[in-house]
Amino acid sequence: MIKTEAVILSVLFLTSSTIYGQSLFESAGQDSSERQFSNDRIELGGYTRGTLYVGENGNNAEVSSGYSEAALKLRFIPDESLSIFSELRLRGGYEYGSTIIKPELREFYADVSLGRFDLRIGHQIIAWGRADGFNPTDNLTPKNYFVRSPEPDDIRLANNLFLGKYRLSENIRLEGVWVPFYRYSIYRFDLFDMPEYVKFKNPGNLEWENSGGNLGLKTEFLFPGIDGSVSWFSGFDPQPGIDIVSLNMNLNGLFLNLGAEAFRHNTIGADFSTSAVGFGIRGEAGLRIPAKKFRDEIFTPGTDLRYVFGIDRSFGNFNFMVQYIGQWVPNFTDMPQLMLFNKSDEFPLIDTSMYEMMTEILQEQIHGFNRLIYGQTHRVSHSFSVRPSIALFHSILNAEVFCMYNLSTEELMVMPKLSYYISDNWKITLGGQYFSGPTNTLNDIVAPVFNAGFLELKWSF
Numbered sequence: 001m002i003k004t005e006a007v008i009l010s011v012l013f014l015t016s017s018t019i020y021g022q023s024l025f026e027s028a029g030q031d032s033s034e035r036q037f038s039n040d041r042i043e044l045g046g047y048t049r050g051t052l053y054v055g056e057n058g059n060n061a062e063v064s065s066g067y068s069e070a071a072l073k074l075r076f077i078p079d080e081s082l083s084i085f086s087e088l089r090l091r092g093g094y095e096y097g098s099t100i101i102k103p104e105l106r107e108f109y110a111d112v113s114l115g116r117f118d119l120r121i122g123h124q125i126i127a128w129g130r131a132d133g134f135n136p137t138d139n140l141t142p143k144n145y146f147v148r149s150p151e152p153d154d155i156r157l158a159n160n161l162f163l164g165k166y167r168l169s170e171n172i173r174l175e176g177v178w179v180p181f182y183r184y185s186i187y188r189f190d191l192f193d194m195p196e197y198v199k200f201k202n203p204g205n206l207e208w209e210n211s212g213g214n215l216g217l218k219t220e221f222l223f224p225g226i227d228g229s230v231s232w233f234s235g236f237d238p239q240p241g242i243d244i245v246s247l248n249m250n251l252n253g254l255f256l257n258l259g260a261e262a263f264r265h266n267t268i269g270a271d272f273s274t275s276a277v278g279f280g281i282r283g284e285a286g287l288r289i290p291a292k293k294f295r296d297e298i299f300t301p302g303t304d305l306r307y308v309f310g311i312d313r314s315f316g317n318f319n320f321m322v323q324y325i326g327q328w329v330p331n332f333t334d335m336p337q338l339m340l341f342n343k344s345d346e347f348p349l350i351d352t353s354m355y356e357m358m359t360e361i362l363q364e365q366i367h368g369f370n371r372l373i374y375g376q377t378h379r380v381s382h383s384f385s386v387r388p389s390i391a392l393f394h395s396i397l398n399a400e401v402f403c404m405y406n407l408s409t410e411e412l413m414v415m416p417k418l419s420y421y422i423s424d425n426w427k428i429t430l431g432g433q434y435f436s437g438p439t440n441t442l443n444d445i446v447a448p449v450f451n452a453g454f455l456e457l458k459w460s461f
Contacts, residue, residue: 047459047461049457050069068093082110130271135308139267142239144185157183160180163176172222215234217232288301304374323384335377377441434447
């Protein structure tokens, strides 16, 4: 996979720089929302940026991430029924204690239009759902939850798949997605502050053989005044849980290796968006039914219903959004007391007879940790999120704050961001991210990794 991406990166970068390099400079000064080069068949754009994240180590500030990144977007349109799109990125710098040079083929696909039927084939990102930031129906392509970027969409990853859309009428559209191979979301369990005896195996981008792939079907309704859809997904969830890879107990202590493991489920979903008396209103819900019960697979969640309802309103240059986020677990069982992940160097044992029960005890602990990941620590969970934003000086200066608070677990997330457009092409962004929560909550575990302020300088072309 890496060799293939490197070849495609080299060819497209060399082709674009050789044929269209002159046009990039001739187009300088255009609005950043426009493409720097465009004719009837070629559209070219991209950006370069430098980003710095500063976190805290004890009472001292430290650089947790610093990198430069370049991106190139190229669309080739040979005729009205065919277009080819690619986005290539190259990131280099320092992240999570390691030096990186990372080429990435973010997307590379072909669009074919056949009258009422449209087909997209290739490496692509699909995002289902109309809610803001939390989408119970969005199960088709993975995410990188540990990406360092001020842009929320950068967490999304592509996968190789087939997407078909059929316009049944002016107001009804059918959509089908087939994902032949599975790809994990990136969740860096190894970065958590864990006891020395716990090790995580990096899953990489594993593919599920002979699974039949993942399938998604959706019917979308586009009527005057209201949009909506109903959907069904069947396959492996991009977000994996964790399972025991190996367990060793001897006179020197306990040694536990854990690894990511995917579970299969069906999700029936629906969403809508409309407006009334100046307010935007939207909602989304998904009933997730795992193929196997969590009692049979410790990395599998229980059946749950996740739902979101939100409203937003604009007052001139000021916009305010508020959402309620809920989750119901009908077959809920009490959470175990998590001892395995309490940052202690030793796992507490009551007496030597517990050694015979160690496997069962560890499975219960790991299942409890998975429930943190899936948000199933309460039978019914209630969260609220708000996003106030304002655009000033003809949108030269933009400020927003995203806050989310879970009433059930008392976890808080705050993400402020201030962006200033120095010119049409140059933008500087200052912001931060802060996570907090009680001991043995997910936010408490990820806070040392995520809490940081950032500064970014970006040039779009």
